Amino acid sequence: MINRTFTREQLEEIGVPFELDDDAELARDTVNSGRWNKTVRLVFRHPDDGNAYLVRYQVGLTEYQDCDLWFGDDEITATEVEQRPVVVQQWKPVDAPASQTLNLVLPAWEAMYEPGNVSDYLIGYANSEAAAKGAAEAWLRSQKDEVGRLEWVPEERQAVGEYDQWFELVELHDDSVHTGPGLVVRRRVQKPTA
Numbered sequence: 001m002i003n004r005t006f007t008r009e010q011l012e013e014i015g016v017p018f019e020l021d022d023d024a025e026l027a028r029d030t031v032n033s034g035r036w037n038k039t040v041r042l043v044f045r046h047p048d049d050g051n052a053y054l055v056r057y058q059v060g061l062t063e064y065q066d067c068d069l070w071f072g073d074d075e076i077t078a079t080e081v082e083q084r085p086v087v088v089q090q091w092k093p094v095d096a097p098a099s100q101t102l103n104l105v106l107p108a109w110e111a112m113y114e115p116g117n118v119s120d121y122l123i124g125y126a127n128s129e130a131a132a133k134g135a136a137e138a139w140l141r142s143q144k145d146e147v148g149r150l151e152w153v154p155e156e157r158q159a160v161g162e163y164d165q166w167f168e169l170v171e172l173h174d175d176s177v178h179t180g181p182g183l184v185v186r187r188r189v190q191k192p193t194a
Helices: 008-015 128-144
Strands: 003-007 024-032 037-045 054-061 075-080 107-111 122-126 149-154 163-172 183-186
Touching: 003 008, 107 128, 122 128, 128 149, 128 163, 128 183
Parallel strands: none
Antiparallel strands: 003 075, 024 037, 037 054, 054 075, 107 122, 107 183, 149 163, 163 183
16 A cells, blocks of 8 residues: 655645545545544545545534544545456345246256366256266366266265255276366256246
């Protein structure tokens, strides 16, 4: 984080916070509000170096409340900032009830690659257990030069909640070291439709 220190007079000379030119004021919003005053976050472009800086100041909520603009500080620390796109998750209203038609459209069997350290990768959907296992094995063969003997192992403890059947692929090697390449086939529980 890059900070720059300004005196009250230096900020006043360039119009911070109330007399900034329109092109110098980049953002201004209230970040906290109390009974008597509010804290405002201001981003401005400094005319000398062209950098954007963020400062916080406070003002009374009415003309009768008196508070120190810079929280009693003679030197104000400003943080150099830049505008970046940021992804934000928000709770939004639902437009329609959740559709139960997924069971009608998507086949119940899923072939997945689960590397463990990153997001799961959907290989595809299938109408049968055999087709899902075949898709997973074909995907594995497309990713590796040499593939050992393959065996599907049922994982009953994983078959809970949303899934009622779960199989994990194990690769058997000649040296008796068996590895799990992270491929699973699972069947989604079919919910009855009304």
